[in-house]
Amino acid sequence: MQLTLWSYEGPPHVGAMRIAASMKGVHLILHAPQGDTYADLLFTMIERRASRPPVSYTSFQARDLGRDTAELFKTTVEATYERFKPELILIGESCTAELIQDQPGALAQGMGLPVPVLPLELPAYTRKENWGANETFYQMVRGLLKSRVPAPGTERELRAQGTRPKANLLGPTALGYRCRDDILEVTRLLDSIGIDVNLVAPLGATPADLLRIPEADFNVCLYPEVADQACDWLRRSFGQPVVKTVPIGIGATREFLQEAARAAGIEVDTTREPISSRMPWYSRSVDSTYLTGKRVFIFGDATHAVAAARIAAEELGFTVVGLGTYAREFAREVREAAKRYGVEPLITDDYLEVEAKVAELHPELVLGTQMERHIAKRLGVPCAVISAPVHIQDFPSRYAPQMGFEGANVIFDTWVHPLMMGLEEHLVTMFREDFEFHDGATPSHLGPTTARMSQAPDSPPEPTETAVVADGAMVWAPEAEQELKKIPFFVRGKAKRNTERFAEERGIQTITVETLYDAKAHFGR
Amino acid sequence: MSAPEIRCEQGQRQVFCGLSGIVWLHRKIQDAFFLVVGSRTCAHLLQSAAGVMIFAEPRFATAILQERDLAGLADCNQELDRVAAEVLERRPDIKTLFLVGSCPSEVIKLDLGKAAERLSEVYRDRVRVLDYSASGLETAFTQGEDACLQALLPELPTRAAGERSLLIVGTLPDVVEDQFKRLFDELGIGPVEFLPPRHATEYPSVGNGTLMLLAQPFVGETARALQKRGATLITAPYPFGIEGTRAWLKAATDAWGIPAERLEAVTAPAIARAEKGLARQRELLAGKRICFLPDSQLEIPMARFLQRECGMELVEVATPFLDRQLMEAELPLLPPDLHLTEGQDVDRQLDRVRAARPDLTVCGLGLANPLEAEGLRTKWSIELVFTPVHGFDQAADLAELFARPLVRGALLKV
Numbered sequence: 001m002q003l004t005l006w007s008y009e010g011p012p013h014v015g016a017m018r019i020a021a022s023m024k025g026v027h028l029i030l031h032a033p034q035g036d037t038y039a040d041l042l043f044t045m046i047e048r049r050a051s052r053p054p055v056s057y058t059s060f061q062a063r064d065l066g067r068d069t070a071e072l073f074k075t076t077v078e079a080t081y082e083r084f085k086p087e088l089i090l091i092g093e094s095c096t097a098e099l100i101q102d103q104p105g106a107l108a109q110g111m112g113l114p115v116p117v118l119p120l121e122l123p124a125y126t127r128k129e130n131w132g133a134n135e136t137f138y139q140m141v142r143g144l145l146k147s148r149v150p151a152p153g154t155e156r157e158l159r160a161q162g163t164r165p166k167a168n169l170l171g172p173t174a175l176g177y178r179c180r181d182d183i184l185e186v187t188r189l190l191d192s193i194g195i196d197v198n199l200v201a202p203l204g205a206t207p208a209d210l211l212r213i214p215e216a217d218f219n220v221c222l223y224p225e226v227a228d229q230a231c232d233w234l235r236r237s238f239g240q241p242v243v244k245t246v247p248i249g250i251g252a253t254r255e256f257l258q259e260a261a262r263a264a265g266i267e268v269d270t271t272r273e274p275i276s277s278r279m280p281w282y283s284r285s286v287d288s289t290y291l292t293g294k295r296v297f298i299f300g301d302a303t304h305a306v307a308a309a310r311i312a313a314e315e316l317g318f319t320v321v322g323l324g325t326y327a328r329e330f331a332r333e334v335r336e337a338a339k340r341y342g343v344e345p346l347i348t349d350d351y352l353e354v355e356a357k358v359a360e361l362h363p364e365l366v367l368g369t370q371m372e373r374h375i376a377k378r379l380g381v382p383c384a385v386i387s388a389p390v391h392i393q394d395f396p397s398r399y400a401p402q403m404g405f406e407g408a409n410v411i412f413d414t415w416v417h418p419l420m421m422g423l424e425e426h427l428v429t430m431f432r433e434d435f436e437f438h439d440g441a442t443p444s445h446l447g448p449t450t451a452r453m454s455q456a457p458d459s460p461p462e463p464t465e466t467a468v469v470a471d472g473a474m475v476w477a478p479e480a481e482q483e484l485k486k487i488p489f490f491v492r493g494k495a496k497r498n499t500e501r502f503a504e505e506r507g508i509q510t511i512t513v514e515t516l517y518d519a520k521a522h523f524g525r
Numbered sequence: 526m527s528a529p530e531i532r533c534e535q536g537q538r539q540v541f542c543g544l545s546g547i548v549w550l551h552r553k554i555q556d557a558f559f560l561v562v563g564s565r566t567c568a569h570l571l572q573s574a575a576g577v578m579i580f581a582e583p584r585f586a587t588a589i590l591q592e593r594d595l596a597g598l599a600d601c602n603q604e605l606d607r608v609a610a611e612v613l614e615r616r617p618d619i620k621t622l623f624l625v626g627s628c629p630s631e632v633i634k635l636d637l638g639k640a641a642e643r644l645s646e647v648y649r650d651r652v653r654v655l656d657y658s659a660s661g662l663e664t665a666f667t668q669g670e671d672a673c674l675q676a677l678l679p680e681l682p683t684r685a686a687g688e689r690s691l692l693i694v695g696t697l698p699d700v701v702e703d704q705f706k707r708l709f710d711e712l713g714i715g716p717v718e719f720l721p722p723r724h725a726t727e728y729p730s731v732g733n734g735t736l737m738l739l740a741q742p743f744v745g746e747t748a749r750a751l752q753k754r755g756a757t758l759i760t761a762p763y764p765f766g767i768e769g770t771r772a773w774l775k776a777a778t779d780a781w782g783i784p785a786e787r788l789e790a791v792t793a794p795a796i797a798r799a800e801k802g803l804a805r806q807r808e809l810l811a812g813k814r815i816c817f818l819p820d821s822q823l824e825i826p827m828a829r830f831l832q833r834e835c836g837m838e839l840v841e842v843a844t845p846f847l848d849r850q851l852m853e854a855e856l857p858l859l860p861p862d863l864h865l866t867e868g869q870d871v872d873r874q875l876d877r878v879r880a881a882r883p884d885l886t887v888c889g890l891g892l893a894n895p896l897e898a899e900g901l902r903t904k905w906s907i908e909l910v911f912t913p914v915h916g917f918d919q920a921a922d923l924a925e926l927f928a929r930p931l932v933r934g935a936l937l938k939v
Contacts, residue, residue, distance in 0.1 A: 001562070001588040001604040003611050010569040033628045035542025035661025038570045040891035046573070050898035052891065059538040062631075062662040076537065083872055095564035096628035096662075099595070124564060125592045378581040 006351045006371045008326035008389060012122035014039055015132025016092045019140065019226075021053040021174040022202040026140075027086035031073050031104045032094035034059040046392050047175055056080040058097075070102040077108050081115070088144075088207040089117045090136065095124035116207075118143050128349070130225040130301070130327060133173060137202055138229035144210050149237040156239045159217060165264035166198035167243070168216040170231055171223030173202055177304065177388040178402045179223070185404035186222065186247060193257055193268045202226075214238045218263035222246065222403075225301055225327060247403045248307035249411070250280055250315055277405035279412045283316055290425060291416065295494065297322040297363035299346070299354055299372055300387025302330030304402070306337045308367050308386045311411060313341055322346060322361045324354065326369075351375075362493030365419060370394075381490075382418035382443075420490070421445055429488045474503055476511045483513045498523045528856035529863040531847060536870025539891055540820060540845050541570075541907075543659030543669025544627065548575045549911060550673055551584040553696050556620040556725050559585040560612055561659075562605065562637060563627030584619075586612060590629055605640050606647070613652060621725035622648075623673065626658035653680065653725065665845040667743035667821045667910065670696060674720055674747040677728070678754070681720075684732030691717045691777060692729055692756060694748060695741025698913040699723070705764075705916060708774065711791045714781050720747075731756050736780050738773065740764065740915060742855070743822040745848040762854045764915045765923060766830035767799050772854070795917035802921030803834060809928040811836030813884040816877075819845040819869050820889050820906040827887070827909065827923075829858045835924050839863050840883045843874065885927060902930045 013030060020028035021043050030036065036057060043053045058076045060069050081089065091108045105119020118139060122132050159165060167190060172179035180203075187197050198216035199209050213219075213234060218241040221231040231242045241263040247256035261268040282288065296318040298308045302325040312318040324346025325334045331347040338345035346357050355375045358366060366376045366383040370390050376383030385394055386402075401407040420428070420443040428437055437444060476484070487495045495516075502519035503511050544567055547559045561567050568587035575585075588608040593599040605624070613619060622644070624637045637656040644654040657676035659669035674694065684690060691714055693705065702719055709717045718729030733755030739748060742763050752758055761776035762769045771792060778788045815837045817824040824844045831837040839859070843866035849856075859865070866874070871892075878886055878901070886896055886903045893903040904927055914923040 001590060001594055001599075001601070001608050003586060003608045004565075004568050004589050005583055005586045006572055007565055007568045007587070007589070009565075011565040013566075014569065033542070033661040034538050034540065034665060035544070035570070035628075036566065037537075037539050037891055038541055038545070038573060040539070041889075042573060044892075044894045045890050048894060050894055052895045057537050059536075060662070062660075065632075065662070079536075079872070095566050096632055099629060099632045124566070125590060125595060128565065374580050374583070 002350070004351065006374060008349050008351070008369065008371060009129035010039070010042075011095055011124045012127045012129060012132025012135070013092050013094050013124065014042070015129040015134070016090060016120055016122060016136040017043075017053060017055055018129075018133050018173045018175050019136040019202050020055060020090055021049070022172070023205050023207070025087035025206040025208070026090060027054045027056065027080060027084050027088075028090040028092060029056050029073075029077055029080055029104075029108070030058070030092050030094055031069075031097035031102060032057045032059065033096045034061050036094050036096075042175055046390075047395050048392070049174070053174075054084065054086065056084075060097075065100070069097075069100060070104075070107060073102055073104050074107060074111065077111060077113070081113055087115055088140070089113065089115060090120055090140075091117060092120045092122050093124075098122075098124050116143065131329060133226045134229050134329075137170075137226055138233060140202075140207075141210060141213065141230040142233055144207060145213065145234075145237070148211070148214065159265075164194055164196045165218075165266060166196045166216045167260065167264070168198050168213055168219045168240075169200045169222055170219050171221060171225075171227035172200060173223070173226055175388070176203070176223060176226070177301075177390055177394065178400060178407075179203055181399050181401035182222065182403040182407070184399075185401040185406055186220065189247065189253065189257065189404045190220075190260060193261055194266060195260060195264050214240070216240065217265075218243060218260075220260065224303055225330065246303050246307060248304065248407060249311040250277060250405070250408050251310060252307055253404055253408070277408045279315065279405075279408040282412050288317075288416075291419075292317045294318045294365055294419070295321045295361070295363045295491075296365045296367060297358055297361055298386070299324045299326070299366075299368040301325060302327045302333045304387035306333055307402075309337050309341060311408075312367070312415075315408070316412070316415065318365070321363050322357060324348065324357070355379075362491075362497060364490045365415070367415065382420075384415045384418055418446070419443070425488070474500065474509060474511065477513070480511045480513050480516050483516055495520070527861045529859050529861050529865045531865050531867055534843075534866055534868045534870050534874070537872065538665070538845070538869045539818070539871040539889055540869070541574075541666040541889070542628075542661030543664030543666065543672055544570055544625065544661075545574055545666055546659060546669030546673060547571060547585050547625065549696060550670060550721070553723065554621065554721050554725055555723060556618065557584065557623060558612060558616060558619040558621070559623045559625055560609065561585070561587040561625045561627055562630045562635060563587055563590065563625075564629045565589055567627045567629075582616070584616075590633075595633060601635050602640055602643070606644065609644055609654070613648065619652060622652050622654045623676065624654065624656040625673075626656065626660055628660040628662050631658060631660050631662055655680070665819075667741070667823070668846065670741070671744045671746050674744060675750050677721065678731075678747070678750050680725075681728050681754075682730040683754070684730040684735060686732060687734045688732060689734040689736070689781075690730070690732075691715070691781075692731060692735050692737050692751070693717065693719045694737055694739050694751070695744045696721055697740050697915060701913050701915045701919065704918060708791065708795075709777070712774070712778055712781075712783055712787065714777055714783070733757075736777070738777055739851065741823075742826055742848070742851055745851045748851070760854050762829070762858060763826040765826050766834045766920045767796055767803065767917060768834055769826060769830060770915070770917050770920070771796070776854075792917070799917040799920040803924055806921055806924035806928050807835050809931060810924060812838065813931065814838045814840050814881070815927070816840040816881060816883040816886045817842045817844075818871075818874060818878075818886065818888040818892065818906070819843040819866070820887075821910055822846060822848070823906075823909050824887070825852055825855050825859065825865075828863075829855055830920075830923065831927060832860065833858065834920070835927070837885075837927075840881045841866060841874075841877060843867070843869060845869065885931060887927075902934050904930050 020026050043049045091105045108117050219231050220243045234240045243259045245256040245259050247253040305325050320341040323338045326349040335345045366372050367386045499519040626637050641654045641656040655676040657672040735756040737756045737758050759776045762772045764770040764773040828842040841864040847867040887906050893905045896903050913919050
């Protein structure tokens with residue numbers, strides 16, 4: 001058993017639901033107990049969809065377990081086909097159905113339905129939501145296209161002279177973080193270098209559309225968490241190159257355009273920026289100088305976390321102090337990125353482990369998921385959301401991509417917003433006893449709440465640190481403790497930790513004001 | 526009076542499981558922690574329902590079963606002990622720990638009752654450990670509260686034989702609880718106690734002199750278990766609207782032997798206020814046609830209130846589960862020709878809604894936006910569980926919940 005306060009991903013059948021709900025003409029039949037229909041709300045409420053997701057449930061109850069749940073399943077399949085007449089039926093089980101083993105996939109395939117039936121293996125006790133989405137999408141693409149795979153050695157047909165190259169955008173789904181607007185932005189980007197979009201899948205596609213995948217010159221793997229298996233298979237089977245750079249951030253967007261151009265076999269004028277972004281200038285303007293070296297902790301799915309780290313380090317001038325992901329399948333990418341920034345990668349789906357890490361690192365900003373907002377609230381650290389899982393406020397009405405140049409604009413505003421603004425930060429440091437603009441108060445541009453302060457202003461910031469004090473027999477002299485409080489709130493935790501480390505390494509028993517400043521000189525800011 | 530015929534329907538059910546009760550129960554019982562023993566799906570349900578609030582310290586969590594738990598490689602009991610220890614170490618302020626059963630824990634027949642006994646022994650004098658099942662297999666939505674309250678019953682001290690007391694069963698918002706307490710004080714009824722209590726340290730006592738009034742129509746099993754402890758159930762309609770609240774209070778005064786004039790005198794000011802407030806809402810609701818899809822078992826009393834006090838026309842009223850004993854006083858108040866459904870086959874039910882095109886459909890959030898997109902006004906039903914709606918002073922607020930979507934529909938020009 002794993003104690004879970006918050007989980008980063010849902011079960012794998014929710015991933016399958018995301019694929020079905022993304023598409024048209026696909027219906028998912030889930031063998032699941034009464035109550036599992038809660039997942040419909042993710043689509044109708046969090047994403048505010050105007051239609052029910054194309055998912056039917058058997059909703060078995062205790063009294064059905066004594067009878068024939070397999071029969072119940074077959075009745076559901078019949079009724080569902082009659083009512084919705086989908087082009088393709090997916091069959092899945094939720095975690096409880098997996099335990100009662102009715103083999104619904106085989107049952108449905110034996111029913112002689114006039115449309116393709118695709119049974120899904122979704123191991124609910126070992127795999128999770130993104131894996132479920134990835135597997136479902138891959139099985140569907142493969143199932144529909146395997147009869148059309150050309151014989152090995154067949155040359156890809158050359159594009160007709162004068163026609164624009166075409167790309168597929170693969171990976172965007174229902175409940176994906178900002179997929180809706182990323183698609184528009186990437187379509188615009190590609191258009192700016194003369195590339196058309198052949199189709200987007202799974203979001204908005206039908207099974208018939210998927211048959212047109214091979215018509216494109218290459219595939220763009222926009223969300224590897226969902227589409228990397230399908231893209232790999234398409235590359236092997238149809239020789240379609242895969243563009244793997246995910247265009248989040250200015251640098252990544254430029255690289256993406258280069259890579260897409262190479263895949264399409266076209267020349268792109270590298271000296272001219274196809275679409276501009278305000279973000280580089282905003283970041284260079286003197287108002288942003290105070291952002292330099294802000295200590296940031298980053299956590300999310302691998303794609304967004306790796307992209308965020310690059311933006312933070314190269315485009316905003318932050319210091320990345322922690323980087324991690326909950327997606328074990330993509331741990332390699334995060335490990336590599338962590339090496340680049342000289343931090344230890346955190347690969348875990350355990351919320352409590354992430355919380356402990358944030359507490360230990362004392363960042364000034366947390367970039368994470370909805371779950372990191374809970375952590376940030378508890379620890380009183382500013383936070384911005386960069387990745388799923390997210391809640392309703394992160395499916396905004398306005399245009400809010402993360403990708404491309406407009407995405408970079410959105411990111412600049414979003415990440416800087418929770419930080420205390422420059423002037424306030426200076427004044428709070430200079431004058432410490434103001435009744436309104438004090439140390440623990442929420443930055444004044446965020447409104448009147450005092451939520452920022454989960455610890456009282458004059459208590460030492462981290463209870464976990466007091467343990468070190470106790471068992472190391474190391475104590476803070478009262479003057480030193482007073483002096484510590486004069487350090488601004490958002491860096492005080494770090495200063496405390498550094499001082500204690502400094503003292504411990506030198507065998508200092510009592511930390512004085514001197515020790516504090518010695519440590520400061522030793523470590524720098 | 527003749528009650529309407531009840532039709533039963535079976536098929537796909539669009540309801541929550543009992544686990545969702547944790548979302549309000551953890552607020553009501555402030556020193557309790559709810560530990561679900563289940564799968565990632567259970568955890569996902571809870572955080573999808575409650576996670577929009579940002580918690581510094583949530584009072585619920587899930588012990589997610591792993592492959593090795595299922596394969597019997599790990600001793601589930603040892604695992605549970607470890608997880609419980611982790612929870613209690615993190616939250617030393619917790620006084621009651623609920624182990625909450627789910628579909629997976631039930632299918633693999635994990636004995637949470639035994640586990641609760643064992644852990645109670647380990648944490649004696651510090652934490653009580655209780656268990657109940659809120660699985661979808663056993664419970665729909667508000668039945669989770671019924672199961673939770675039953676788990677509390679062994680904790681309730683026994684009242685001396687023949688000693689009279691009034692016990693109100695079912696979660697009430699704090700403000701409503703205080704209102705009712707004042708009314709009972711003025712009526713001379715007491716002592717009055719509430720289940721669930723606000724703190725696990727304030728358990729009501731129960732004995733053969735205890736009279737029970739149900740504040741919620743979904744606590745049937747709890748009521749029957751209390752009867753076994755000697756308590757007497759007072760049959761009454763539920764305290765929604767003026768009529769319901771008056772009848773509910775009257776049932777208590779009758780049982781207490783308090784004259785009708787006294788009840789009139791005590792309730793008159795509140796009733797006058799409520800009538801004034803309700804008149805405004807009735808103007809908006811009268812003549813409008815309403816349909817209830819099954820969700821919380823609140824449907825029947827709500828429909829009764831809307832039809833009799835607000836002048837609405839009932840198209841179909843469906844309830845996930847119909848407890849005939851608990852609805853004894855409600856059913857005769859419904860129009861005898863009403864289409865009353867127990868259970869659900871969601872697709873067929875939606876067909877009926879589409880055909881009838883009511884002015885307002887009360888349904889869950891999985892259906893609300895899709896129906897709105899079809900041009901049907903909806904009232905999402907879960908709000909009825911999360912809003913103060915009982916008693917005289919909330920009668921107008923309750924009507925307003927139903928009037929609001931209609932008003933909004935008329936206001937918007939986009």
